[in-house]
Amino acid sequence: MSKSRVQPLKQPLQQRSRMTVQAILEAAIHVFDEFGYAAGTTSRIASRAGVSIGSLYQYYPNKDAILTALAEQHLAEGLALSVRLLETLRTTSQPLAPTLDEIVDHMLRLHEHNPGLHRLLYEEGLLPAALRQAARQAEQFLIAEVARCLSLRPDVAIADRQMQAYFVVHAIEHFTHRLVIDQPPPEFQKRGKNELVTMLLRYLQT
Template sequence: MTPDERRIQPRKQPRQVRAELTRQRILTAAAHVFGAHGYAAGTTNRIAERAGVSIGSLYQYFPNKDAILAELLTRHLDDGAAAAAKIRDGELPGPIEDILRLLVRSAIDSHLDDPQLLRMLNEQAPRPAELLENVERLKRYWYGYLQEILDGHPEVRLADTATAARLIFTTIELVVHQLAAEHEPVDSRRLENEMVAMLTRYVRG
């Protein structure tokens, strides 16, 4: 483990319910503080005050605000993985347009809860090697799953489904991340409709 990776490792992994609730309260408070004040002004003192804990208690769980921010990014990735599993375990709709809408809506729903925090995570969150590996693992999962959908759907008219799967995933992720994190609110329904229309035209050839 590198010095930078040790710097953002949580100090304490709670084993009791009360301790886990405290840890989650700190993370929830940090999400609010970072979103409202930005990273530079989002101090551990502000986070502790928002969470209703002493600064000493906060430091029992996290050594610094970098570690808190990294944990928020990890939680965001975990939510994305859970959403992916839910889609794959469920029954997909028949038309390719409806499948693409399901994928786009899932991405939008997971990114519009707190656009200010999302912008913070995109721009300033520490990214240790383990976290980057999790990102790559999730991407490979989606690439394979999307290619399966494209290969097996009668409406799809694409010669290179492997590249198409990567293009679709990357387009959804980048566009939703970018627009959800902008200062001006995005109309999620319009964003969904336009992305679905664009991707549907693409896969139908």
């Protein structure tokens, strides 16, 4: 897929145009979730967003560009949240158990916001190739920062910090995705969250 095919045609500068773009992106999430990516046409997206197809094409040349914009937004939101949670892990004086509980809870809330988008990007492998490298770089950054944070906490067992961080980052990412994408009953999700926190706590303190 060429880079120009997924680039926005126009940047929204005014408040009204920013609202239009956000309406298109939110509509696309619902359309892709309801009809699948193949049948999630730009016409359906424009109709759901309440805009003309011409207005949509002012900003996005096709649905690939819309998916890329959604993926960029998702990655940015996830990284911003992770940085805030890392600061909590580094600076809080509360014990490790409630700190991990808070981190896992926030990650679940992030994934719950758009479970359909998560299925598209990760389950169906539609994360745009141009963003895969950015996602890997963000992952490596988080692993390095988690390792640094763990080294500052006296309630974490001394071990290979990089290895600890690798497993912590991947465990939280994998299981919070699964607990949202699989759409289990609320009680199962609650128990699953507690199991994940317990698993991380035992791993880090043993």
